[in-house]
Amino acid sequence: MAEPRLEAEQSVDLQTMHPPGVTVTLQNIVSTSNLCCKLDLKVIAQQARNAEYNPKRFAAVIMRIKEPRTTALIFASGKTVCTGAKSQEQSLLASRKYARIIQKLGFDVSFKEFKVQNIVGTCDVQFPIRLEGLACSHNHFCSYEPEIFPGLIYRMREPKTVLLIFVSGKVILTGSKSKADILRAFQQIYPVLSEFRKVPLPPSTQPYTS
Amino acid sequence: MILYCSHCGQGSLAARDPDKGYICCADCGKVLDDNVYSEEPTFEKTGDGSSRLAGNIIRSIEDRYAESYRRRLNRGRDEINEIITNLQIGGGDNMINRALAFYQIAVDNNFIKGRNAMHIAASCLYLACRQTKKAYLLIDFSDYLQINVYVLGAVFLQLCKHLRLWDHPIVQKLVDPSLFIHRFTESLLGRKNNAVSATALRIVASMKRDWMQTGRKPSGLCGAALYISALSHGLSYSKSDIVAVVHVCEATLTRRLMEFENTESGCLTIEEFLAKADELDEESCHNQFPRSGELLCKHKGTKESHFAHGLCEKCYNKFIKMSGGLQGGSEPPAFQRAEKQRQRESEKEGKLRESSQLNLGNDSSQQEAKFCSENETNWTGDVSMLSQETEKTGRQTADSSVFDESQNASSAPVDEHENFSDIDDVEVDGYLLHNEEEKQYKKIIWEEMNKEYLEEQAAKEAAAAAAKKAQDALLANLSGEYLSSEDLAAATAAALAKSRKERRQKRAEEAKNSAPAQTPLEATYKMLKRKTFSSKINYKALENLYRINEDDTKRQRTESEADAGIAADNDQKDKKSTAFDSGDADDVHEADTFDDIPGPNDDGHNEYHGNEDEYYGNEDEDYGYDDDFVE
Numbered sequence: 001m002a003e004p005r006l007e008a009e010q011s012v013d014l015q016t017m018h019p020p021g022v023t024v025t026l027q028n029i030v031s032t033s034n035l036c037c038k039l040d041l042k043v044i045a046q047q048a049r050n051a052e053y054n055p056k057r058f059a060a061v062i063m064r065i066k067e068p069r070t071t072a073l074i075f076a077s078g079k080t081v082c083t084g085a086k087s088q089e090q091s092l093l094a095s096r097k098y099a100r101i102i103q104k105l106g107f108d109v110s111f112k113e114f115k116v117q118n119i120v121g122t123c124d125v126q127f128p129i130r131l132e133g134l135a136c137s138h139n140h141f142c143s144y145e146p147e148i149f150p151g152l153i154y155r156m157r158e159p160k161t162v163l164l165i166f167v168s169g170k171v172i173l174t175g176s177k178s179k180a181d182i183l184r185a186f187q188q189i190y191p192v193l194s195e196f197r198k199v200p201l202p203p204s205t206q207p208y209t210s
Numbered sequence: 211m212i213l214y215c216s217h218c219g220q221g222s223l224a225a226r227d228p229d230k231g232y233i234c235c236a237d238c239g240k241v242l243d244d245n246v247y248s249e250e251p252t253f254e255k256t257g258d259g260s261s262r263l264a265g266n267i268i269r270s271i272e273d274r275y276a277e278s279y280r281r282r283l284n285r286g287r288d289e290i291n292e293i294i295t296n297l298q299i300g301g302g303d304n305m306i307n308r309a310l311a312f313y314q315i316a317v318d319n320n321f322i323k324g325r326n327a328m329h330i331a332a333s334c335l336y337l338a339c340r341q342t343k344k345a346y347l348l349i350d351f352s353d354y355l356q357i358n359v360y361v362l363g364a365v366f367l368q369l370c371k372h373l374r375l376w377d378h379p380i381v382q383k384l385v386d387p388s389l390f391i392h393r394f395t396e397s398l399l400g401r402k403n404n405a406v407s408a409t410a411l412r413i414v415a416s417m418k419r420d421w422m423q424t425g426r427k428p429s430g431l432c433g434a435a436l437y438i439s440a441l442s443h444g445l446s447y448s449k450s451d452i453v454a455v456v457h458v459c460e461a462t463l464t465r466r467l468m469e470f471e472n473t474e475s476g477c478l479t480i481e482e483f484l485a486k487a488d489e490l491d492e493e494s495c496h497n498q499f500p501r502s503g504e505l506l507c508k509h510k511g512t513k514e515s516h517f518a519h520g521l522c523e524k525c526y527n528k529f530i531k532m533s534g535g536l537q538g539g540s541e542p543p544a545f546q547r548a549e550k551q552r553q554r555e556s557e558k559e560g561k562l563r564e565s566s567q568l569n570l571g572n573d574s575s576q577q578e579a580k581f582c583s584e585n586e587t588n589w590t591g592d593v594s595m596l597s598q599e600t601e602k603t604g605r606q607t608a609d610s611s612v613f614d615e616s617q618n619a620s621s622a623p624v625d626e627h628e629n630f631s632d633i634d635d636v637e638v639d640g641y642l643l644h645n646e647e648e649k650q651y652k653k654i655i656w657e658e659m660n661k662e663y664l665e666e667q668a669a670k671e672a673a674a675a676a677a678k679k680a681q682d683a684l685l686a687n688l689s690g691e692y693l694s695s696e697d698l699a700a701a702t703a704a705a706l707a708k709s710r711k712e713r714r715q716k717r718a719e720e721a722k723n724s725a726p727a728q729t730p731l732e733a734t735y736k737m738l739k740r741k742t743f744s745s746k747i748n749y750k751a752l753e754n755l756y757r758i759n760e761d762d763t764k765r766q767r768t769e770s771e772a773d774a775g776i777a778a779d780n781d782q783k784d785k786k787s788t789a790f791d792s793g794d795a796d797d798v799h800e801a802d803t804f805d806d807i808p809g810p811n812d813d814g815h816n817e818y819h820g821n822e823d824e825y826y827g828n829e830d831e832d833y834g835y836d837d838d839f840v841e
Contacts, residue, residue, distance in 0.1 A: 046653045050641050056663045065641065100630040100638050128545045131424050132533035137521050147348045148363035150425035167424040168544035195519055201537050
């Protein structure tokens, strides 16, 4: 663990510090909102360029916009789900764009109850991790089945997040509803991971080199 | 049989009288139980000449599950047996019984429904194998069943969750690849060969130390180890032979071999390798000293002291043996790939940085800022880097505060017509079709693609319209009151067709809003809406009931009439009809009818209606005695 640094958002003590450059990148935000009016999906599907509607398969219109690059599911009740944004602000903006599109199609919408439901983030701690050790010591939280999935599934209770930890040091965090939660989860898992990091052999016990 | 006798004050032998059928204490003669249990139902005559069942039906535990349960278990047993014989799993009856125990719990927890029974049988058997430490992999079972191993894996994980084995050592204990070497050797060579197995075990141990094993399926590693070991003993087996035994594909096998080649041990000759392996084995035992820390392993709370990494000494040793420890060895291949990628990216940036330094100072810092936001490389000791980091986090905090504000704005009272003034209209316009021609085309295309759906919808509507027409034609001839009762019956049918939740919500709402019923019709309507008896009501008869009633409103409804009108379901209906009788026709209040019926969850504090919902909540399922009558 290299030089100590205080981050602008959280101040953490020296022992749980992680080196600069190791941060969590948000990959996907799923959010829901309510347009508060009944929609006619056939009309939407037939008058919007970017909409697809296949009632036999799924009862919602699937609409996509390019900026921010997101996909939305729009249901007949007026509720919508927006996925694919990389930050909360982008998700809000995208949801509002979808609402605007529906409004232009002639429905009396009002944009209410926007809520972020899930945030997915990734990060790389840049050292190998012994998953077996983690599974042994934190066995109440971990599920590690190499036959089924190469990563270890760590279910953190506070904040309620699920982390997929891989031997290469890459970690995927998902299940939180806010960015602060994800960062907090990462702060909590970092010392646990470094407990099981690969350490080089001490030089005195080095066997003959091949 | 020893029963507790209250007269003697202790347990004493009980004797059963053969004639009268009662059980009495052998010491003092007090009659303890004088019920007669018989398998056959007997009938007795009542005062008015009709027959009635003598006594009550008591359900014993076994009875409750009837034949289908036992059949299900037997079929499960057969399936498990089949898998055992086909995979030649040892253990005989013991294994079957263990697996069957899991299967039984699965059946009890309603896990079987909706899933393939073979999958579940295989998962139960795999669990039993893990328990008895038999060396079988999930992939063996999936190979036999000819299904995707991940599908079986999913079933297995769900089973563990339902059986609450999540934290149990059976599932938590990690599967050691070394377990499988002996079995694979036997299948490959046709007989046990200790030398080959021993070398293969050493190779696997070396792979563990070199971090090749973490995250991988055990089969691949065992296959590679076996291949090398067989070759080193002079037995030449081709890759396809290994693949047939170990259930991996050749590409995976080749890859493992290459990874092993890349490690340090991979370059040694076999003698050197064996010597080194012995050395390392000895060393690994002596390397660790106890350290202070919190005990987290499964021995938490016991007297075991912390040894290292949150584990007590026993767990620590097991961990080292299982995984190869934390010290030394090569990097895991996945990590090596990640490192290479990081290197490539830093080289790219280095080149770009050089070229950008030819430009003005401003530009270069801008580009650096861009790279910072895109990449996650570890820039140590770079002051400019630090300042950019703080800038980035500063921006992030600014963003999040903007986000909070906008959230507050949207939750603040806004008028009905949102003005999305912040959204680019031009862009939004681009997403809509404006040309009439385009719209027409899209409409045609969509209708063509969804032809079947539209046809189905049209058919449904036509059927509904036809039914309505028929109804209307019928009703045109009849009186007003009958019409209303028909409507009520239709309305109740419609209400019952909706989902339970909706019903509950509606019920709660209406219970709050409704005034007491004015006519028996209304009362029935309200009652039926709340208490859904669904299949147990004969609606036609209900209509008849009210039609007769309309003809003669003064006529008392007798119990027999109510019985004739309403099919099946005896006891509940009795209560209902008595409820009708007790209350006068005109001022029946829902509250009055059910006061004397206590719910099992009777909680005095609950609001009245909430109580009822609980009592009648599981409509069709809980009233055991109903089933009797239907039969």
